[in-house]
Amino acid sequence: MPSGHMDVSVNQGWLRRTQEGDALVLTAGGRWLVEQSAALDVMVRDVAPEKGRPVRLDLAGIEAMDTAGAWLIYRLLRTLGELGCRAETVGARPEFAALIEQASVNDNPCEIAPPSGNALMRMIARIGDSTLMVFSEARSFLGFFGLVLITLARGLRHPSRLRLTPIVFHVEQVGLNALPIVALLSFLIGVVLAYQGADQLRRFGAEVFVVNLIAVSTLREIGILLTAIIVAGRSGSAFTAQIGSMNVNEEVDAMRTLGMDPIEVLVLPRLMALIISLPLLGFVADMMGLFGGGLMAWLALGIAPDLFIERLNDAVSVSSFWTGIIKAPFFALLIALVGCHEGFQVKGSAESVGQMTTRSVVESIFLVLIADALFSIFFAVIGI
């Protein structure tokens, strides 16, 4: 009574069930390899003899076997054993028998991934973890800030310890090289601002006030804020990635063993370079924003350059310019501190460098915007 006759195409492995008196005879043949294991797995699972029935497993037909195939045969034998069937294996080639033996020796089930608990608990745990992380992150950031201030104070007392060459190098990296993109973007923002502003002001017949709009918003807010955001994305991330890779490479540890202070060597030059560069970039952004706005006002609204200058003179004073630019060093401080701090937080792997770089950009932009809001409140209170 042959039953359970399964796929017998040449390239496949197969398992057949027949009866022989009281005993169940399982005949395996073909290729028992990893490529066929999905199909073989189904066949092996389908074998479900009654408890305690004697079974003969004939492996003589097997042409090729690897550890995956051997595992399936071994698991079949194990299942038969669990069912109390007396199993007898015949016809296996010695090398296949050795593989099956390997599989049986190595039957040590293991966890595939760390236990994760149920979804709700996981979510609550994640919220808790993130909350705690915000606090520990803030603490560690404050600590880092203090460390940098101390090192900076020491550096100012002994100016020879401030390294000029790396400062100049970083000024080129974060300042000079960022010039084209900052100039272009602020010019475009100026253009957009003039165009959109004029569209709204025209309804009141007050197109000419577009000059006030451009001047005040560019000088007080947009010029410097836009620059800070570009620099955070461009240089803050670079700081994190540079210091992070050095950390992974144990370069930072090597530095310490050579008696060099990583804060002094890595952080101070970047910090100083950014504090020097950001106001200069902010100035360029202001000028390009006004230029873009002025150009648009002239082309689209017919406000001639001399009229634009005259209105500009009325609308803003030098103090408007300074209220914008005074924020630049503070933004620079935040961006450099966050960028370097996250760099030192990198642990072990390339993945960590990526994570920290992302976090660095998000955090520095967030902090820049918070600081900007605080400045606005401060200026409002003191009445500038």
Add this chain to the structure above:
Amino acid sequence: MSERIEPVLQAAPAPADDAIIRVRGVKTQFGTQVIHDNLDLDVRRGEVLGVVGGSGTGKSVLLRTIIGLIRPRTGTVEVFGKNLTAMDANERRRYEQRWGVLFQDGALFSSLTVAQNIQVPLREYTDMPQHLMDEIAAMKISMVGLAPEAGAKFPSELSGGMRKRAGLARSLALDPEILFLDEPTAGLDPIGAAAFDQLIRRLQQALGLTVFMVTHDLDSLHAICDRIAVLAEKRVLIAGSMSEMLQQDHPWIREYFHGPRARAATATNA
């Protein structure tokens, strides 16, 4: 020293069809720097071949050339009797799953656990159900001598030796015919290195593997290599057994196999 040193092993040359890897006239070059020039090498089915050579002689480059990560300027690399240098990427993939590679530090994917790392090739090349992949991964983890707890750990939580074992388990996931090892015992303590040697030998015998091993470790050469190939002067200077190496007159080979460290290794393995 422009003349080629003939290998001593002329008495029993391998039958031509016995070579599972056949490298002929390979030249590799980075920019103007020539690494290999007219390099020939045979690896026979079922043997453990150790590749030695001074730093910068291109041992790892040779390994990478054979597995196709580096294209030779000229020459051919035949594996399983097929010229891989002439194949397109799709065709190559079919052969690539017939070998496993263990990189120096394991090269485990850091975002996956050890067991998940082992399942990557299974997932990529087979349609196994998850439960079977879990079973196979557990078996491989046990085969390379890792404790079951290691399965759910991430590579960053493992020691160097454990990472190598995990890398070995991943390279064995698809039951390859050839195993390429890049300095498998580098960075392990002597006990760990000896255990790793034995592990490779045991697996090689149990699974019938051919092993191509780049190494610096004289103990490994003594303990598990059937043949040794010496890279120098931009080619394989000689390939043969340890006893043949000991008879060579080439200065570098003499120094390598007769130096103080070599004598110590010979003494312990004698």
